[in-house]
Amino acid sequence: MTTKVAILGTGKMGGAMARRLAASDLDVILWNRTLDRAQALQLGRVAATPAEAVRDAQLIISSLTNDSAIRGVYLGDDGAFENGNGKLFIEMSTAGPDVIEELGHKALARGAHLLESPVVGSVPAVESGKLLILVAGDREDLDQALPVLEHLGDVLFVGQRGNAQRLKLIANSMLGITTAGAAELFAAGAAAGLERKQVFSILLRFAPGLGARERGFLEDQHTPTMFAVRDLVKDLDLALHTYGDTADAMPLTRAARERFAATIADAPDLDISAIASSHH
Numbered sequence: 001m002t003t004k005v006a007i008l009g010t011g012k013m014g015g016a017m018a019r020r021l022a023a024s025d026l027d028v029i030l031w032n033r034t035l036d037r038a039q040a041l042q043l044g045r046v047a048a049t050p051a052e053a054v055r056d057a058q059l060i061i062s063s064l065t066n067d068s069a070i071r072g073v074y075l076g077d078d079g080a081f082e083n084g085n086g087k088l089f090i091e092m093s094t095a096g097p098d099v100i101e102e103l104g105h106k107a108l109a110r111g112a113h114l115l116e117s118p119v120v121g122s123v124p125a126v127e128s129g130k131l132l133i134l135v136a137g138d139r140e141d142l143d144q145a146l147p148v149l150e151h152l153g154d155v156l157f158v159g160q161r162g163n164a165q166r167l168k169l170i171a172n173s174m175l176g177i178t179t180a181g182a183a184e185l186f187a188a189g190a191a192a193g194l195e196r197k198q199v200f201s202i203l204l205r206f207a208p209g210l211g212a213r214e215r216g217f218l219e220d221q222h223t224p225t226m227f228a229v230r231d232l233v234k235d236l237d238l239a240l241h242t243y244g245d246t247a248d249a250m251p252l253t254r255a256a257r258e259r260f261a262a263t264i265a266d267a268p269d270l271d272i273s274a275i276a277s278s279h280h
Contacts, residue, residue: 003058003147003246004027004059005027005057006050006054007061007062008026008050008060008080010041011065012122013063014064017063017121018043018044020126020151022044026148028272029047029056030043030044030053031046032046035143049080051079051080054084054087055083057170058088059087059090060090062080063092065093067096067098070091071102084110086111088113088114088247092117092133093236094165094238095165096165096238100161100162104137114141115135115136117135117136117149117164118165119152120132123164123224129151130153132153134164135149135156136159138178139209150238152180166242169238173256174234176257182217183217185199190278200218201210216271217273220228222267222277223270224271229260229269230264230269233257236253236257260272
């Protein structure tokens with residue numbers, strides 16, 4: 001029998017996951033706050049509410065903007081948990097450990113199962129099935145989810161709920177620090193008259209992940225957006241809230257956050273490679 005998967009939130013990541021799962025012969029039911037965005041994917045039935053999307057699905061994936069969006073979709077009127085009894089939810093947003101803890105308690109009260117599953121990687125990683133999916137929660141729930149998750153990428157089980165969000169915030173903080181550091185050194189080298197391609201090739205030796213942003217650094221091309229500046233600032237704020245409990249904690253993360261916050265004024269929706277342009 002074909003597994004019916006509801007996808008709550010069809011933005012960049014949710015939409016890419018919907019396309020990947022539909023191409024893998026899974027039956028997808030879509031919901032998005034702006035319904036026409038879900039309809040534009042032309043992949044399957046579009047539900048009017050999260051509760052309706054969940055009703056006919058065996059497994060539910062959510063990819064949402066932030067903690068308030070998560071609360072609205074799961075706990076609001078016609079929310080996902082209204083039809084949650086016995087259902088397995090896979091929450092893939094990056095929203096920090098606090099809201100996941102809250103969601104876990106509410107899931108238990110509703111007889112629902114919840115896996116916390118933020119992902120490392122962007123749309124190209126979804127399209128090639130190469131996401132890193134950090135999963136925290138119950139191992140039995142993961143066993144049930146695995147046949148679906150394996151279409152999207154590699155799964156790393158990280159233990160109790162909350163751990164996946166904490167690891168994801170470390171990942172995104174590292175991305176922020178390395179991208180901000182690379183932008184600073186790239187600008188310094190260019191200002192000294194060094195050949196830009198050679199500077200970038202040296203940076204790449206120490207931070208291979210920069211390769212995905214080569215056009216951003218060398219050609220000032222910051223679209224299509226893999227990871228928007230505003231979203232990284234949100235995640236760095238979450239990381240500082242989670243880990244930076246004293247004023248002198250995480251100085252590099254704080255510095256990266258300030259550099260990206262300065263970039264927001266001109267480029268909130270551009271890719272984080274836009275920080276390289278803001279340095280020259």
